[in-house]
Amino acid sequence: MSDKKMQVVFASAEAAPFVKTGGLGDVAGSLPRALVAAGADVIVMVPKYGTIASEYTDRMEHVADFYVSLGWRNEYCGLERLVIDGVTYLFIDNERYFKRDYPYGFFDDGERFAFFSKAVTESLQHLPEGFQCDVLHCNDWHTALAPVFLREFYQGLPLYERVKTVFSIHNIAFQGQYADTILNDILGMAHIPNAARQLRCDERSINYMQGALDYSDAITTVSPSYAWEIQTPEYGEGLDGILRRRSNVLSGILNGIDTDAWNPATDPMIHANYSAADMSGKKACKAALQEELGLEVRDDRPLMVMVTRLTRQKGMDLVTYALDRILSGGVQVAVLGTGDYEEPMRYFANKYPGTCAARITFDNALSHRMYAGADMFLMPSLFEPCGLSQMIAMRYGTLPVVRETGGLRDTVAPYNQFTGEGTGFTFANFNGDEMGDAVFRGARLYWDDHAAWDHLVQNAMAADFSWVRSADEYMNLYHNLHPEIDITKPEPVVQEPEPAEPTAAEAEPAAAPAPEPTATKAEPAPKAEQAAEPADDAKAEAPAKAEESAPKAEPVAEPAKKTAAKKTTASKTAAKKPAARKTAATKSTTAKAAEKPAAKATATKPAASKAAATKPAASKAAATKTAASKTTAAKATATKATAAKTTAKKPSTASAAKTAAKSTATKAAPAKAAASKTAADKPATAAATAPKATSTKTAPKAAAAKTAPAKASTSKAATSSAAKATAKPAAPKATAAKAAAPKAAAQDSSAATPADKPAPKAKSVSAAKRTTRKR
Numbered sequence: 056m057s058d059k060k061m062q063v064v065f066a067s068a069e070a071a072p073f074v075k076t077g078g079l080g081d082v083a084g085s086l087p088r089a090l091v092a093a094g095a096d097v098i099v100m101v102p103k104y105g106t107i108a109s110e111y112t113d114r115m116e117h118v119a120d121f122y123v124s125l126g127w128r129n130e131y132c133g134l135e136r137l138v139i140d141g142v143t144y145l146f147i148d149n150e151r152y153f154k155r156d157y158p159y160g161f162f163d164d165g166e167r168f169a170f171f172s173k174a175v176t177e178s179l180q181h182l183p184e185g186f187q188c189d190v191l192h193c194n195d196w197h198t199a200l201a202p203v204f205l206r207e208f209y210q211g212l213p214l215y216e217r218v219k220t221v222f223s224i225h226n227i228a229f230q231g232q233y234a235d236t237i238l239n240d241i242l243g244m245a246h247i248p249n250a251a252r253q254l255r256c257d258e259r260s261i262n263y264m265q266g267a268l269d270y271s272d273a274i275t276t277v278s279p280s281y282a283w284e285i286q287t288p289e290y291g292e293g294l295d296g297i298l299r300r301r302s303n304v305l306s307g308i309l310n311g312i313d314t315d316a317w318n319p320a321t322d323p324m325i326h327a328n329y330s331a332a333d334m335s336g337k338k339a340c341k342a343a344l345q346e347e348l349g350l351e352v353r354d355d356r357p358l359m360v361m362v363t364r365l366t367r368q369k370g371m372d373l374v375t376y377a378l379d380r381i382l383s384g385g386v387q388v389a390v391l392g393t394g395d396y397e398e399p400m401r402y403f404a405n406k407y408p409g410t411c412a413a414r415i416t417f418d419n420a421l422s423h424r425m426y427a428g429a430d431m432f433l434m435p436s437l438f439e440p441c442g443l444s445q446m447i448a449m450r451y452g453t454l455p456v457v458r459e460t461g462g463l464r465d466t467v468a469p470y471n472q473f474t475g476e477g478t479g480f481t482f483a484n485f486n487g488d489e490m491g492d493a494v495f496r497g498a499r500l501y502w503d504d505h506a507a508w509d510h511l512v513q514n515a516m517a518a519d520f521s522w523v524r525s526a527d528e529y530m531n532l533y534h535n536l537h538p539e540i541d542i543t544k545p546e547p548v549v550q551e552p553e554p555a556e557p558t559a560a561e562a563e564p565a566a567a568p569a570p571e572p573t574a575t576k577a578e579p580a581p582k583a584e585q586a587a588e589p590a591d592d593a594k595a596e597a598p599a600k601a602e603e604s605a606p607k608a609e610p611v612a613e614p615a616k617k618t619a620a621k622k623t624t625a626s627k628t629a630a631k632k633p634a635a636r637k638t639a640a641t642k643s644t645t646a647k648a649a650e651k652p653a654a655k656a657t658a659t660k661p662a663a664s665k666a667a668a669t670k671p672a673a674s675k676a677a678a679t680k681t682a683a684s685k686t687t688a689a690k691a692t693a694t695k696a697t698a699a700k701t702t703a704k705k706p707s708t709a710s711a712a713k714t715a716a717k718s719t720a721t722k723a724a725p726a727k728a729a730a731s732k733t734a735a736d737k738p739a740t741a742a743a744t745a746p747k748a749t750s751t752k753t754a755p756k757a758a759a760a761k762t763a764p765a766k767a768s769t770s771k772a773a774t775s776s777a778a779k780a781t782a783k784p785a786a787p788k789a790t791a792a793k794a795a796a797p798k799a800a801a802q803d804s805s806a807a808t809p810a811d812k813p814a815p816k817a818k819s820v821s822a823a824k825r826t827t828r829k830r
């Protein structure tokens with residue numbers, strides 16, 4: 056082991072507080088700081104956009120400039136340095152590409168981010184004195200070409216020999232797919248057969264993210280569940296075949312949240328501060344929020360909020376389908392967001408004044424007030440790589456109602472009425488009735504059992520979503536790529552009268568801490584807010600079913616005796632020795648994944664969920680198990696009927712994880728039987744309080760190796776076109792049938808395709824989804 060620190064270059068198209076359009080900006084804004092705290096040296100590379108506030112640009116220091124070749128072009132690249140909280144930021148400066156009014160959405164995005172990726176790779180030769188890059192960590196499609204350029208253009212240079220590449224998928228729906236003419240014109244790679252083949256996704260297109268998946272030494276995504284979901288045709292967006300082939304280097308590491316910025320005890324943006332020990336401020340926050348939004352100020356109405364992009368991904372089809380039932384059943388709903396579903400939300404706000412409010416804007420301060428003032432937070436996503444909002448909600452004691460997918464599944468433990476365990480309310484299928492049932496499970500608990508509700512709130516607030524856990528897992532990953540570098544955290548120095556030899560950490564301190572504040576977040580200027588409550592009172596239709604209707608004015612009693620705070624996430628990685636840390640980290644996510652199905656099952660059939668949680672199993676095995684346990688009757692039937700579609704169960708010949716991407720491209724495809732979650736999204740019919748048959752998990756089956764049924768594979772196109780048709784529904788009810796439509800899987804033949812054949816073809820039907828910008 057050397058004394059060298061792990062030195063990481065972290066490349067991202069966004070990083071808060073400089074530029075943020077969503078979760079990627081949050082992650083790149085906080086993970087590097089956590090990595091520094093975990094003992095790494097980190098440089099973050101971000102484009103120097105024209106929108107970065109002058110309070111930052113004024114303090115940047117020009118450290119280098121050089122030219123970057125891009126096809127026939129030779130482009131200027133400046134490096135501007137800013138150090139904040141021990142993290143060095145190097146801004147890639149080229150005004151032609153980046154001095155624009157917003158980060159993405161231009162006709163030449165393909166060229167802009169090819170330049171960014173090449174500039175990042177080239178910059179490794181121009182790093183500050185003493186910084187020798189061990190790991191180049193790239194994020195999403197904007198940086199996906201860096202591992203490709205690195206291996207094809209820079210591999211021979213000694214400086215680059217030691218650089219290992221990590222590629223993180225934050226959202227696989229955005230891949231960077233372009234006409235293949237740019238292979239020659241911009242990338243300058245048409246003459247390199249390996250690169251041309253591995254980037255190509257169909258006869259006319261290339262795909263940046265696909266290149267990164269083949270060329271990177273390790274691949275991560277932002278939650279364990281999403282890591283296995285994207286290996287299925289249903290969630291893989293055409294890249295599932297490659298991900299199955301490379302599953303030996305793929306892992307899921309949960310994002311964290313900035314627990315300082317999101318802290319109800321200190322948050323200056325909320326009406327009253329509160330903590331798990333004293334929740335009285337939360338009541339005041341709720342009343343103030345109801346007042347502010349024009350809702351009836353009543354504590355006997357559960358207030359459910361959404362803070363989100365109003366898109367299909369976020370489950371807005373289900374919301375518009377179920378809102379009549381929810382609002383007329385006595386639950387208040389407030390939505391903050393912008394996107395495709397603005398009109399339906401205005402419609403409901405008009406129809407249910409005093410009960411429903413819509414704020415069609417992006418407003419960070421209001422989002423804080425909504426997280427603090429609400430009782431429940433709705434997030435019924437179609438897919439969710441990780442999701443930050445549900446974690447923020449839990450931190451504010453606002454119980455999430457989520458669909459069990461991706462990071463939502465990994466962070467929200469379903470309420471178990473028998474044991475009192477849980478941190479929220481969950482449902483399995485992308486189905487509006489199931490979502491409504493979950494909402495009313497929450498509402499009924501709020502109305503009927505204050506002690507149980509308060510206990511759940513305590514559970515949620517005690518959950519650990521800090522970055523410490525995730526940073527440790529990334530450090531373990533880096534260590535796997537560079538086992539010669541010790542990642543042991545420095546022991547706290549014990550004060551001795553006669554100081555002994557300096558520790559390694561003291562001898563080699565981290566980059567100089569900077570005095571700069573990290574205060575403001577870059578966010579779009581809010582649009583003028585919509586008047587949510589019109590005079591016109593088109594009061595609700597028929598009242599909801601008896602068990603869902605609002606209770607008689609039943610003031611919520613003083614919270615029952617507070618229950619002891621209880622950690623619900625097994626996340627503390629105590630051991631700091633590399634090997635031990637790895638095991639601990641793996642266990643924590645594995646235990647959680649393993650626990651979910653069992654815990655859920657106990658909601659209808661008491662079962663020993665704790666036992667499942669303690670099973671130390673390899674995370675992949677757990678994922679497969681979990682997937683298997685999701686099997687529904689419908690799926691089983693469909694799977695049987697389509698046995699012919701079974702993915703080849705060939706034994707894997709892929710070798711160890713640390714093999715360079717190029718060499719793995721020649722290995723045979725492992726027959727990772729990714730558990731294909733199929734379409735069994737039957738519309739629910741039962742009353743709100745009745746437990747769903749579909750929410751009861753069947754026993755895990757070894758037969759998870761079956762692939763998506765043919766029946767399912769034919770319906771994806773239909774589903775996707777339905778989605779487009781409902782992007783702006785005139786009448787929200789019209790979306791109902793579509794919301795309940797089965798989600799299906801497009802079959803990707805690449806699952807069993809040896810890697811030395813041409814790269815798997817992406818499906819043209821979903822090309823539109825693979826747009827190249829975040830919003």
Ligand code: ADP
Pocket residue numbers: 076077078079362363364391392393416417418419422441442443444445
């Ligand atoms: P995404 O898929 O959009 O990245 P995440 O849940 O990971 O979803 O992160 C969304 C972040 O953006 C959260 O911090 C959330 O509070 C914030 N956000 C989303 N919409 C709005 C809005 N309209 N106003 C303020 N903040 C918002």
